Amino acid sequence: MTQRRPVVDALLEFQRRRPISFHVPGHKNGLLSGLPKELKAALAYDMTELEGLDDLHAPNAAIKEAEDLLAGAYGSKKSYFLVNGSTAGNLAMIHAVCGEGDSVIVQRNSHKSIFHALELAHVKPVYVAPEWDEASKSAAAVALSSIVAAMDEYPEAKAVVLTYPSYYGVASSELEAIIEFCHERRIPVLVDEAHGAHLAAGEPFPVSALAYGADVVVQSAHKTLPAMTMGSYLHIAGELVEERMIGKYLRIFQSSSPSYPIMASLDDARAYIQNYSVHDKRDFLEKRLYFISSIRRIPALEVVETDDPLKLLLRVENRGGFQLKAALEQTGVYVELADLFQVLLILPLSKPWHAYPYAEIRSRIKEAVHSVRLLEKRVPEFRPGYPKPVTVPELSFEEVDLSVQEWVPYTRAIGRISSAMVTPYPPGIPLVTAGEKWTVEKVEELSDYLGAGAEIQGEHRLSEKLVSVIPW
Secondary structure (H helix, E strand, O other): OOOOOHHHHHHHHHHHOOOOOOOOOOOOOOOOOOOOHHHHHHHHHOOOOOOOOOOOOOOOOHHHHHHHHHHHHHOOOEEEEEOOHHHHHHHHHHHHHOOOOOEEEEEOOOOHHHHHHHHHHOOEEEEEOOOEEOOOOEEOOOOHHHHHHHHHHOOOOOEEEEEOOOOOOOOOOOHHHHHHHHHHOOOOEEEEOOOOHHHHHOOOOOOOOOOOOOOEEEEOHHHHOOOOOOOEEEEEOOOOOOHHHHHHHHHHHOOOOOOHHHHHHHHHHHHHHHOOOHHHHHHHHHHHHHHHHHHOOOOOEEEEEOOOOOEEEEEEOOOOHHHHHHHHHHOOOOOOEEOOOOEEEEOOOOOOOOOOOHHHHHHHHHHHHHHHOOOOOOOOOOOOOOOOOEEOOOOOHHHHHOOOOEEEEHHHOOOOEEOOOEEEOOOOOOOEOOOOEOOHHHHHHHHHHHHHOOOEEEOOEHHHOEEEEOOO
């Protein structure tokens, strides 16, 4: 364990020199900024690659030391700071391993950034359907049997891309076996572990994919650790992925003007989790238990725990998740996401001196639940959206790009090939990707999302009830 934070220390030391700026950025250490003083104060540390501050793309001083400490904290062969979010890491790991025309086995409930990476790399995705987790009412992990079936059908696959744990905190009981199976065939396993930067804290949190032997793991430090938004980590383990290629594509996909406040927050987040003690964890778990016990006494509120103690699901009897989300926001409580059934809370990975107002929060949740129960009943009937364990798109990304679009009412899109990705956000898992067919289940699910008022991203005109398809 170490309390040292090299990037933080370098920025503090630089500021002690009282520097005068004749360099970028143009706000000149905040002097020219018109931001409110609370925001303006941070600009004194919004630096560029100056003497003493190192360079993310060629680190040899503070940033290199910080990344070495990161690798030590997570037990990786090599680790990197990401300032463009886990998106940059997902793009880099797929490009580092896969070439144009390669087949890649991909967990179908991956984040949209994975699908963007596949499209940019011009690969041939082989989608593996996840298992449905009834407890969390969400698509969770893929089964080993499905990976085996995909590999048997597409033995030429160059990589397996997985998501672990799920957005809802559901872990796979077969991840280690999947990784071992892939390694027997010399196939690298790339894991989007966006919601797992805190797993280094150990039990009772799920085991990280790094500990199971995954070859590349990308983590969103900003999601569960005290890092700034867009701050993420990429870790390399094993010998199946070239460090040189990862570095190359990170230089391509990351900004040439990386944010020093984000890097400082990544340095701080690493120190935070590396020094997260047994005492800290015990205190967090006690506060968590108190909070859960208190809100379970609220009438009509169902509280669901998943594999990750940092995640909590709340449901109100015979009401939808978007209804509950809106009611909570009226009380000043903002959740991570809502879906058709529930809302998701990400709890703070606190230490004993952090005062989180759990008693006040319980009061607000009780108020929200009371107001939701006055609304009309709205709970859709669930329809699984993945009827086959292994599928491939009807058209490649290139074939979609070369085709013309036709706009049709989404209710008439059944059996048609989508020309664009349509994604409820959050969680950012595409309902349909470019080249896939609209099925009855997908159209009905889209209708449910629209009826609930969900935010839908992608190339669509759903305000007019239209989606784009290939005119075949």
